[in-house]
Amino acid sequence: MHRRLLSLARSSGFTLTLTILLGWGGGILTIVQAWFLARVVNDVFLGGQLREAVLPLLGILLGALLLKSAFIWGADVSANAVAQAVKADLRARLLTHLSALGPAYTQGERTGELSTAAVEGIEQLDAYFSQYLPAIVLAASIPLTILLLIFPLDPLTGVVFILTAPLIPFFMILIGKAGESLTKRQYNTLSRLSAHFFDVLQGLTTLKTLGQAKSQAQVIGEFSARYRDVTMQVLRVTFLSALALELLATLSTAIVAVEIGFRLLYGNMEFLPAFFILVLAPDYYQPLRNLGLRFHAGMSGVTAATRIYEILDTPVPDRVSGVKVQVSGEPLAQPTLTPETLTLDTISYTYPSRETPALDNISFTIPHGKMTALVGASGAGKSTLASLILRFIAPQSGQIWVGETPLEQIPPEVWRQQVAWVPQNPYLFQDSLAANLRLARPDALEADLLTACRRAGLEEFIASLPGGLQTLIGERGARLSGGQAQRLALARAFLKDTPLLLLDEPTSSLDPGLEASLEASVRELMQGRTTLVIAHRLSTVYQSDQIVVLEAGRVMEIGTHSQLIARNTTYARLVESGK
Structure with missing residues (x-):
């Protein structure tokens, strides 16, 4: 995680806490949903109970499902609220700082690149705060909650969970590191493309007069081709990462299913806890898979933030800032x-x-x-x-x-x-x-x-x-x-x-x-x-x-x-x- 972006998220106060609580609450309801589904299947197919006997369980199952949907919706809304608040604050800080730096700084920078940082760069932080940051918290909290529940119930499955779960973030980081440099290249290429396009638009009259409009169109085409190529490389790494993480999650779930299946076959495990764990196993790995899917969005946000903080870290000359002058005790x-x-x-x-x-x-x-x-x-x-x-x-x-x-x-x-x-x-x-x-x-x-x-x-x-x-x-x-x-x-x-x-x-x-x-x-x-x-x-x-x-x-x-x-x-x- 980017330390300074995390501090920005913390500044949103209760909204961020609410996002985490609602997401974690959705995970708890997933456990409740899995338990009552296992109870219904067990009571109907093995217990031979009539439909009327399981209606209360079905009611609780439906209630948990609806409440879980509400929690997920609320978490999305609050996460987006965090993102919008942080973006507005960061954009205001950036514009204020650029104003303080004044023309002496902006005249030494390409206007298009500054515009990209202030607009496109800050917009790329939307996915970081609304998707990637909540995914990190949920990837840490929900699997841990499930593990604490499952381990006393079935230690062997708990051990399988402990051994297989770290593989997903490990490969996510391993593949993500390869994509990190590509993400930086993608953002830098976009900045240069935007800056050059802005320059061409501003100087179009001069270019037309000098007969250079077509040559500049070719230059823009070359920039666009570079941006397309690096974007395709980023997408290839992103899809490879998604495929690898999906495969790992599927194999891990399959390992749990196989070891439970053998124990059921030999009568070493009861059906209710076995089916409960099987239903819950995909949900154990799901937050980790979601984190892998959001990893590219997170890296894009970090890359954009690096450029934004380069600007914000540019010192304003001390003697430009000014202090209040006291005259007879009055400002x-x-x-x-x-x-x-x-x-x-x-x-x-x-x-x-x-x-x-x-x-x-x-x-x-x-x-x-x-x-x-x-x-x-x-x-x-x-x-x-x-x-x-x-x-x-x-x-x-x-x-x-x-x-x-x-x-x-x-x-x-x-x-x-x-x-x-x-x-x-x-x-x-x-x-x-x-x-x-x-x-x-x-x-x-x-x-x-x-x-x-x-x-x-x-x-x-x-x-x-x-x-x-x-x-x-x-x-x-x-x-x-x-x-x-x-x-x-x-x-x-x-x-x-x-x-x-x-x-x-x-x-x-x-x-x-x-x-x-x-x-x-x-x-x-x-x-x-x-x-x-x-x-x-x-x-x-x-x-x-x-x-x-x-x-x-x-x-x-x-x-x-x-x-x-x-x-x-x-x-x-x-x-x-x-x-």
Whole structure:
């Protein structure tokens, strides 16, 4: 058994206990059923009793059968309840942990593989908790209960039970070990297939444009063939295991039947206990056979859990987690942005996959209520700096200060309430305009949404839609143009209404006409806010109150446009090369 999965099952509390008790109760009723069946056969065929005399026994037999069915049904229901509760808890923990790890982790992983772990992987745990785990408990408890009953009644049969029963789990584990590596290969192949298929779907337009759609279809076909082959290998081992265990159980039952038959033939055993044991013998081995049938489902669950716990065991950087800051004995609910409140003090950061630092000893202040532009070539560290301020990653040395409070001491969820982020390519969900807007402020009224849209320049577009704000925009905003998607991102920022604004120059990827129409909305959004802009165009830089020039992760110079041009150094060269 997987120790951590077992601890998850225990967390379900009484439901798991109920599953075990109902399953064991079904086993007890199987014994009762076998005893009264043996009594009926003995009394009618050997005792010569009339039908009326055995009617009470038949009634008890029928009652035991019905009650056993109810117990088995109840055990199935409660086992499924355990599985559903554990899956929901594990999925919530996984999503929470991925959220805590942030984009710095998810961008380094294939989205399709993470999706497979969060969806298909967790679903594979269903059979582990609803079938395999109860089968283990019943395989240990029911044969032991039967053995304790049979051994005083017939020690010889008890010895046969003791000698033959361990053969089934032994061969189950022996064959299962061979299938364990195949199960891992099957899951890993499925993960790679899902990841590649997801990549192809996302890049289908590019593939069609480059004429590579058919070649990628062939690659998917190759992945599918590999998955089919490894699945067939797993099924062969599973069927071989089932056949071997079935054969062992049948032979063991036959041994019991033969040794009892000989003793009956020579008059060394009475019919009633002999027939009772013969009826009960298949039920002694049945829980062990069931465990063998569920073994593959158990191994699939363990394989999926291994990947899930790899993600859950990925440590969240300590300085990203945040702690409650005490001010006069009260928890800090909201950080207060004061003049020159946001200060970066000797910040350094190196990505795990690289040797050279993305940021190296960065220090500067972002003035309150002013616009600061980050300028630099691609790879200079601009996006890394934004990720640090958004607390997607944490500095490995140095400190970011909010006033006199270290940023790391402010819980991320509290800090992000103070920050609006408008990326170059905003992510839009397959939902309505209103739902996408309310991501910024879930309690916003429709009037608030319309006001934000008007300020972002979306009023006429929304008025033209039959469904208005309830119009579905498609996956990643497929039904919106690039300019409309950018305006929707600006509307989110207007709706959030935060004192700190981070912009990855939302107009840089638009044509000049659209850029000009958006600039008015962007300028209105920046009014009165502390703004940090990742600048890609000189038109943005000219109107900045402060320009921070980055090169190879270092601050080369700071000043206004005119000051930096006058120095005729790094910034002047960037301006000249951008003309």
